[in-house]
């Protein structure tokens with residue numbers, strides 16, 4: 001089929017490359033010329049495992065084309081996927097201007113009947129607005145069916161998720177459009193759920209809010225575990241064995257980040273408020289996450305005292321491993337809080353340094369390897385569980401730091417392993433181990 005994808009971000013690029021891989025003729029359009037120039041030259045503007053190979057192959061065989069020209073993208077196509085950004089506005093509501101602009105362009109440039117699928121995460125009711133824009137502005141002879149087709153991929157495993165997702169949701173009342181999309185996705189052998197547009201839009205927000213709730217729940221349990229001397233990893237393992245609960249998304253840590261959970265939970269809270277429903281549970285999930293992201297600096301202050309002039313190695317800038325995305329990352333909050341306390345920060349990340357530099361500039365130093373980050377640091381904070389960080393031998397902390405204090409925000413090491421080394425080690429929801437293997441419950445910190 002001839003397919004157009006609007007937006008060359010994480011979702012747009014993965015969708016484009018994977019649909020081209022399935023044999024479709026795909027045109028991906030973006031408004032950022034620099035991005036399209038890079039892509040046309042076979043260079044990826046993002047870090048996403050597996051994407052480079054798909055891009056190279058499908059650019060070369062002509063199945064995938066990049067453009068900034070809307071007449072090329074929209075005038076001769078059968079299905080259009082909208083994958084433009086829907087970022088958070090100040091106050092937490094959803095910025096829909098990119099959706100609005102894309103819809104206007106589509107309406108203006110289409111020259112045949114099309115199905116328009118919204119992959120962007122949009123508040124319930126937005127697809128009706130897209131339909132209104134298109135219907136009001138397109139040529140009256142053309143048929144354009146607007147369908148909600150929310151995306152569930154995770155960064156860092158997005159290509160895998162495209163081919164092996166848990167479900168595909170199609171929100172439409174139009175049986176013909178549903179059947180065309182079902183056929184498009186058929187080779188993936190993933191269950192397809194066909195529902196109405198508003199339910200499809202809500203499935204996306206409810207999914208993210210539920211996953212965020214699981215994370216905040218386990219983080220709250222972890223904070224209690226730490227105070228009563230239980231071990232959160234044991235507890236999560238134990239409760240996860242109940243099939244009704246499951247093991248996924250029960251990893252305690254320094255909270256969820258990313259371009260989705262923080263913004264989508266706030267958007268759903270806003271949506272609930274708009275219909276005069278106070279979503280107490282979701283509000284608590286967000287508050288717990290804010291606390292959790294601040295935990296490393298609280299622990300640092302309780303352990304060391306003043307952080308003024310202290311050298312801190314921050315290990316990980318991305319919001320999770322295997323991505324260069326720093327949107328909503330706990331690390332950004334940690335840096336800001338450390339700098340406010342007067343600390344000197346040197347950060348290491350295998351992929352996210354260029355993105356971090358755009359936001360943090362020269363307020364911190366950057367290290368291109370773990371050892372340089374740790375060199376002479378007085379405190380190390382593990383913020384992202386990249387393999388390069390979680391698999392590093394514990395000896396490096398002793399070799400490169402003066403008197404190592406490690407705050408492990410992702411519980412990368414087992415306490416047994418830690419006890420073989422002489423370092424002060426604080427993790428999430430587990431006993432704190434002080435230098436010389438002293439595990440002293442009386443030394444539990446209080447925050």
Ligand SMILES: NC(=O)c1ccc[n+]([C@@H]2O[C@H](COP(=O)([O-])OP(=O)(O)OC[C@H]3O[C@@H](n4cnc5c(N)ncnc54)[C@H](O)[C@@H]3O)[C@@H](O)[C@H]2O)c1
Pocket residue numbers: 006007008009010011012029030031032035083084085086098099101102105119120121122151152153154155259260
């Ligand atoms: N990132 C994820 O993991 C993920 C997963 C599922 C859903 N989503 C949702 O998908 C949407 C896109 O997310 P993303 O992370 O890929 O965003 P992104 O910010 O990485 O990319 C969005 C792209 O859209 C482009 N754009 C803006 N207006 C345009 C227009 N009129 N025409 C063409 N391109 C235009 C921007 O220039 C940008 O390159 C969001 O709604 C997000 O919530 C994201």
Ligand SMILES: O=c1ccn([C@@H]2O[C@H](COP(=O)(O)OP(=O)(O)O[C@H]3O[C@H](CO)[C@@H](O)[C@H](O)[C@H]3O)[C@@H](O)[C@H]2O)c(=O)[nH]1
Pocket residue numbers: 121151152153154155156208211215248249250251252253254255256257258259260261264319320
């Ligand atoms: O047990 C866990 C699982 C995740 N996280 C954190 O939660 C955040 C989000 O992780 P993840 O969900 O793996 O990454 P995303 O790429 O943000 O994907 C989420 O957001 C996307 C955008 O909406 C959805 O498409 C995906 O289904 C949804 O998982 C990260 O900071 C993780 O460190 C935890 O702290 N504990």
